Amino acid sequence: MLQEQSADKRVLLVDGMALLFRAFYATSYGGYIMKTSAGVPTNAVYGFVKYFWDAAMKFRPTHIVCCWDMGSKTFRTEQFALYKANRVDCPEELIPQFELVKEMTESFGVVNIGLPGFEADDCIGTLAKLYRTEAEVYILTGDHDMLQLVDERINVVIMKKGQGNYAVYTPEALLEEKQLTPQQFIDLKGLMGDTADNYPGVKGIGEKTAIKLLVEYGSVEGIIENLEQLPKGVRTKIETQLDMLHLSRELARIRCDAPVECALQSALWVLDRASVMSKFEELEFKGLERLIS
Structure with a gap:
């Protein structure tokens, strides 16, 4: 050996x-x-x-x-x-x-x-x-x-x-x-999607915004609980695409x-x-x- x-x-x-x-x-x-x-x-x-x-x-x-x-x-x-x-x-x-x-x-x-x-x-x-x-x-x-x-x-x-x-x-x-924990990488993909795997996440939210949100609020659940504190444009994107956010995060989870x-x-x-x-x-x-x- x-x-x-x-x-x-x-x-x-x-x-x-x-x-x-x-x-x-x-x-x-x-x-x-x-x-x-x-x-x-x-x-x-x-x-x-x-x-x-x-x-x-x-x-x-x-x-x-x-x-x-x-x-x-x-x-x-x-x-x-x-x-x-x-x-x-x-x-x-x-x-x-x-x-x-x-x-x-x-x-x-x-x-x-x-x-x-x-x-x-x-x-x-x-x-x-x-x-x-x-x-x-x-x-x-x-x-x-x-x-x-x-x-x-x-x-x-x-x-x-x-x-x-x-x-x-x-x-x-x-x-x-990366400024993120392993668990937050799943949430990151839920937010920004993955072009290679062809799921969208929340359209209009890229990596930079997603990381900023996760650093500040910890998780997708933390972000959703604090939607009222987010800029109107970001809040609207998340609110109107909640189902795809959750589905994308599930697709990203190994x-x-x-x-x-x-x-x-x-x-x-x-x-x-x-x-x-x-x-x-x-x-x-x-x-x-x-x-x-």
């Missing part, structure tokens, strides 16, 4: 889709797509391996789980039909790599988790809350929505531009940089009670170098062997 020997347990929860999409676009810049001699595209898997391994070496987990979306239909699309309806079609070259990357993570001895009807975020949130009682948790992602999961035992690691650059958020770091099961012991990370090398050879990944030598 390639980690420092320690009595402390440290879990790395990987947002698989975030890494895979980031890897695809980073390695297809300019139009070139890496493929095997049989014509199978592999660029996203190749980039994923580099991102994954860099994080594993930096944070030295004893346990790892990789979480995946399992289709576009979830309980959120049932609540709001337009949820993520603005997403463009997946690049054709990426489609065959969804299964390949899971085979690759399995070769690394990593458990893959996905749950139909839920997003990877919900699996991550549920497992993070489960594991936090036994281990220190690190969530590897590029998605700032995950910041709502931060607590004293759960660190959210945001991948920044360039491999090996991370912002690690604890409750203290979050408050210092479920931490999803019916996903993976005992911590099942996520113990044991690297079988021969298994990884075999997969590298199959996908013709020359140059990656030195990473795990």
Whole structure:
């Protein structure tokens, strides 16, 4: 096992889709797509391996789980039909790599988790809350929505531009940089919405106003209780869009009670170098062997 020997347990929860999409676009810049001699595209898997391994070496987990979306239909699309309806079609070259990357993570001895009807975020949130009682948790992602999961035992690691650059958020770091608590991040999205996920929040209220309101009144409930103190324009926007405010906040909330099961012991990370090398050879990944030598 390639980690420092320690009595402390440290879990790395990987947002698989975030890494895979980031890897695809980073390695297809300019139009070139890496493929095997049989014509199978592999660029996203190749980039994923580099991102994954860099994080594993930096944070030295004893346990790892990789979480995946399992289709576009979830309980959120049932609540709001337009949820993520603005997403463009997946690049054709990426489609065959969804299964390949899971085979690759399995070769690394990593458990893959996905749950139909839920997003990877919900699996991550549920497992993070489960594991936090036994281990220190690190969530590897590029998605700032995950910041709502931060607590004293759960660190959210945001991948920044360039491999090996991370912002690690604890409750203290979050408050210092963003002025908000983890819970307030859910309220923030309820107020300002999310263009990437295609829910509106309160139209006309942007991030700056939303943060100001939350710093002053603490929560959506605190804002509503003090509507009479708000400027008329802001008050009117909230009053006329209360239903969408509450729905947007519910869409933003990561479920931490999803019916996903993976005992911590099942996520113990044991690297079988021969298994990884075999997969590298199959996908013709020359140059990656030195990473795990």
